[in-house]
Amino acid sequence: MSDFDKYLTPLSARYTSKEMSEVFSMRNRFSTWRKLWYNLAIAEKELGLNVITDEAIDQMSQHLIITDEEIKQASAQEAIVRHDVMAHVHTYGQTCPAAAGIIHLGATSCFVTDNADLIFLRDAYDIIIPKLVNVIDRLSKFAVNYKDLPVLGWTHFQPAQLTTLGKRVTLWIQDLLWDLRNFDRARNDIGLRGVKGTTGTQASFLALFHGNHDKVEELDQRVTELLGFETVYPVTGQTYSRKIDVDVLAPLASFATTAHKMATDIRLLAHLKEVEEPFEKTQIGSSAMAYKRNPMRCERVCSLARHMSSLFNDAVQTASVQWFERTLDDSAIRRISLPSAFLTADILLATLLNISSGMVVYPKVIERRINSELPFMATENIIMAMVENGASRQEVHEKIRVLSHEAAAVVKEKGGDNDLIERIKNDKFFTPIHTYLGNLLDPSTFVGRSPQQVEKFISKDVKKALQPFENHINDADVKLNV
Known part of the structure; x- marks a missing residue:
């Protein structure tokens, strides 16, 4: 059966990166199970289980990466026994006959399934954190480059x-810095389920070591070390607490809100023709309207961000209904929601990285929009200048009010340009300030401390946040799959 004849999730088939797809691939999953069995056998042998031979360890080490044929064998076996882990125990044993009798010794299925999932979650964070770092770095350069460019602010x-x-861009960056903090914290909080046995009591391992509690604890710690983790959860049921999944997915859901907000802002700016996402030379915006430059990247971000936010609810609901030491109603949903969350995060970050590397700015459009609104905003400055020249504030206010309404009528009722300044120039009452009206209308005098805020924020806060991740920063081109 060809791939063209069956449904493939767009997350892996269309959008996501090769490295993230590999993390959640069948080969990586089943090879990781083998790595777990191998390291369990090493630790058990080190602690005195002589039933595990050097030959068994050697054979297991030579077949850690599962082959295509072995995946097919295990699949056929699972159809018979209706148990995925035992199907792979059987297949691994056929490949490593000297180890067939000791593979999975003392373990429960969750020794491989849950520990493997925790490894995948950690590895997935290791893929997306550098991408987030580079989004922040590129947006920071953009912010510094345009720290002095006045733009019309919008509320409501x-x-x-x-x-x-x-x-404006620093507002996006600040949210992303919080996402980076949350990603890093979640990644570093991930521990290993370790070697806990069927219901978390370690009873099977206590039997293996003839009641020696110290050796059981050493086994748990040794397997954790062999797998590259610093932390093992001290107590578990049959599974690690599904609250861990909540903690792992919460930062992704929070990041989704950041991505959606940023992409929405760019979509609105594209409508205003002030800022656009990259648009490739041969890109087609519409099949019918050849002139269109649709913000398809930002629209994709908004679409997938909504999807990622919804996956958090899967983790919350699943964690809340795990009866006692475990139930199996978590299995199917976690096979979907955990990979989907990280595949989606990876796609969002790659897309944001592409956008932030090539945003296009149109200063003349921005200037024209400012000029259409600035006369109204400058009225307070004009009133104060007139008062300094001896006029009555109330009289100036009334004059400005009348002229402003006349100018507004030209804009709203006749579709004309804002001519308030021309009206002021033509009114003899305002003669005392005619010579320096231009200074009162300089946009750079209306932006407050915006340039200084950008400089301080980037040089202090952003620099400090990115310092631990400096080795991840690069200037590589980011090409989207589609």
Whole structure:
């Protein structure tokens, strides 16, 4: 059966990176199970289980990466025994006959399934954290580059006080810094389930070591070390607590809100023709409207961000209904939600990295929009300047009010340009300030401390946050699969 004849999730078939797909692939899953069995056997042998021979260890070490044929064999075996782990125990034993009798010794299925999942979660974070670091780095360079460019601010999507383009981008960066903190914390909090036995009591291993509690504890710690973890969960049921999945997916869901907000802002700016996402030379925006430059990357981000947020609920609901030491109603949903969350995060970050590497700015459009609104915003400055020249504040206010309404009528009712400044220039009442009206209308005087805020934020806060991840920063081109 060809891949073209069956459904493939777009997450892996269309969007995500090769490295993230490999983390959650069948080969990596089953090879990781073998790695777990191998390290369990090493630790058990080190602690005195002589039933495990050097030949068994040697054979297991030579077949840690499962082959295509072995995957097919295990699949056929699972159809008979209806148990995935035992099917792979059987297949691994056929490949390593000297180890067939000691593979999975003392272990429960969750020794391989749960410990493997924890390894995958840690490895998946190791893929997305560097991508997030580079998104922050590239946006930071963009913010510094445009720290002085005045833009019209928006509140309620209505014209508001001016800011700068660089300052606006720092709002996205600050959210991403919190995401980086959350990613790093979640990644480093992941421990190993370890060697806990059927219901978490370690009874089977206590029997193997004839009641020696110290050796059972040593076994748990040794397997943890062999697998490259610093922490093993001190108590578990049959599974590690599914609350761990909640803690792992929560930062991804939070990041989804950041990504959605940023992409939405860019979509709105594209509508205003002020800033656009990259648009490739041969890219087609619409099959019918050849002129279109649709913000498809940002639309993809918004779409997938909503999906990723919804996956957090899977973890919350699953953790809340795990009866006593475990139930099996977590298995099917976790096979879907955990990989999907990381595949989606990987896609979002790759897309944001592509966007942040090539955003296009149109200063003339920005300037024109500012000029259409700035006269109204400058009225307070004009009032104060007139008062300094001896006029009555109330009289100036009334004059400005009348002229502002006349100018607004031209804009709203006739579709004309804002001519408030021309009206002021033509009114003899305002003669005392005619010569320096231009200074009162300089956009750079309306942005407050925006440039200084950008400089301080990037040089202090961003630099400090990225310092532990400096070795991940690069300037490589980011090409999207589609």
